[in-house]
Amino acid sequence: MIEIRDLVKAYDDSIVVDGVSLQIAAGGVTSIIGPNGAGKSTLLSMVSRLVAMDRGSVTVDGLDVTTTPGDVLARRLSVLRQDNHITTRLTVRDLVAFGRYPYSKGRPTVEDARHIDGALSFLDLGDLADRFLDELSGGQRQRAFVAMVLCQDTDYMLFDEPLNNLDIRHAVSMMRLLRRAARELGKTVVVVLHDINVASCFCDHIVAMKAARIAAQGTPEEIIEQTILSDIYEVPIRVHEIDGQRITTYYR
Structure with a gap:
């Protein structure tokens, strides 16, 4: 379990969490949704220790993220940031291998190679393993970064807006992979999303943020509801049920 207690982050006079x-x-897939500026990415960054918290605490299975040694925490929790800029020219296999650093310390073993091959296979990247990242499409490159996170073999995997710059086909494919990782590999997936229909279709639990606070949380059936979403996003939203799936539309 990830337990977050009274978490606060401010920049100058602006409180963002x-x-x-x-x-x-x-277990399962939890999404964090909400309008721009709600604090979603900052919250995720504090949970993963990428951003220092001003107040509060975060524990992952009882481990305090602020005091746990980095290599210990990196074997329990992994994160894919929203911006992934790599200046070095790497192959897909090289990138995925970075996920093993908490274990190998730069000296990969046979066990590390097994995890690398497994991650490449799970993300269907075997045929692209020796291609350079700059030779890939946006969707392929994003799968390579997800494979790196998967290769780290943590119980908890955090993703900050992994669907950015992906068209609908690649976005759906990515969410299917993340849901499959949760169900088949027993991972806990936490993902920041902008698309509430994607959250409705692929997530087991939804946390909705507004104005730096938690506005609502629950199952998709509880959160994908007209009144709740209209209040959170401050625009009129209709919710339709199609083949048992709740779908939202906006209207003037």
């Missing part, structure tokens, strides 16, 4: 307390149970 304001006293957030939240429990994310192990």
Whole structure:
């Protein structure tokens, strides 16, 4: 379980996360949704220790993220940031191998190679393993970064807007892979999303943020609801049920 207690982050006079307390149970796919500026990415960055918190605490299966040694935490929790700029020219296999560093310390073993091959296979990147990242499409490159996270072999995997710059086909494919990782590999996946229809279709639990705080949380059936979403996004939203799936539309 990820347990977040009274988490606060401010930049100058602007509070971007304001006293957030939240429990994310192990297993399944949890999405964090909400309008721009709600604090979603900052919250995820504090959970993964990429951004220092001003107040509060985060524990992952009882491990305090602020005091746990980096290599220990990196074997329990992995994260894919929103911006992934790599200046060095790497092959897909080279990138995925970075996920093994908490274990190999730069000296890969046979066990590391097994995890690398497994991640490449899971993300269907075997035929692209020796291609350079700059030779790939945006969707292929994003799969390579997800494979790196998967290769780290942590119980908890955090993704900050992994669908950015992906068309609908690649976005759906990516979410299917993340859901499959949760169900078949027993991972806990936490993902920041902008598309509430994607959250409705692929997530087991939804956390909705607004104005730096938690506005609502629950199952898709509980959160994908007209009144709740219209209040969070401050625009009129209709919710339709099609073949048992809740789909949202906006209207003037």
